[in-house]
Amino acid sequence: MIKRNTREIILEKALDLFSIKGYQSVTVKEIANLVGIKDSSLYKHFPNKQAIYDTLLTRMNEKFEATVAFYRLPQGEIESVAREYGRNDLAWLKKACEAVFLFF
Template sequence: MTKRNTREIILEEALNLFAVKGYQSVTVKEIAHAVGIKDSSLYKHFDSKQAIYDTLLEWMNQKFEETVTFYRLPQGEIESVAREYGRNDLIWLKKACEAVFLFFLKDPQAAKFRRMLTIEQYKSDNAAKTLNSWFFNDAIRFQTDLFKEMIKQGSFRDGPPQIIALQFYGPFYTLLCQYDQLPEKEAEALELLMAHIEQFAAIYQIRNEEC
């Protein structure tokens, strides 16, 4: 087993505390105590609590990119991404959505980071901006652009792209919040998510045989 270094332990313990108490309520002394080191020793690894937060954000972005790459989800120019989504079948779409959903629901760091942002959004402008970027603005903007391009390419039925994006993403995020911290009901959450995707695809997707 690979031994974790002190810097990694600081990040993990800080995230554990942030997910329960929020960023603003946690002190450097509490983080150091959770790690089992002195405050002065913590500052050898991070200049401030803000530096810990910034590193956690970079860490989460990296973990998500690794998940996207692992499951071979389309990346790059929106035209090629839309083409890839358009040519793949419903089984592939379900697997792609399941991978992203379970990352935010079950990945220990990602789930805790989301909880921290949820707690902290009313206390910190930075947390509110990060939450909106991760779970609202960027997600809806990407899907709006994706559906707009898919309509243009003829693999999606015509309609207002932003509204279609909201129709797709709304249930996704609702289920994420509803089943957070309910690991025993993961199968139920996935069943509802898959039913939503089937219904959405039935309404909007134009299959090859229809073209």
């Protein structure tokens, strides 16, 4: 059996809790309990709840940028982005919409 990285489990469980209860309502103790560790052990991986949240946001931004690059989605001012979307066919637009939908 492969042992999962505790840091990754903390991030996974924190994301679950943040998405259900919101950032403000989640405590470090709750995250630790869900992971199956003591809150003091959680602090070996992250200095505080904000650091967990910041790590999650950084990862989500990186994944979004990778999705945008992979599908070559236009970015920038709304007028130029709208023109770019208009230049592509419906099949491309469906794939682009699906990629963004699956990301979120």
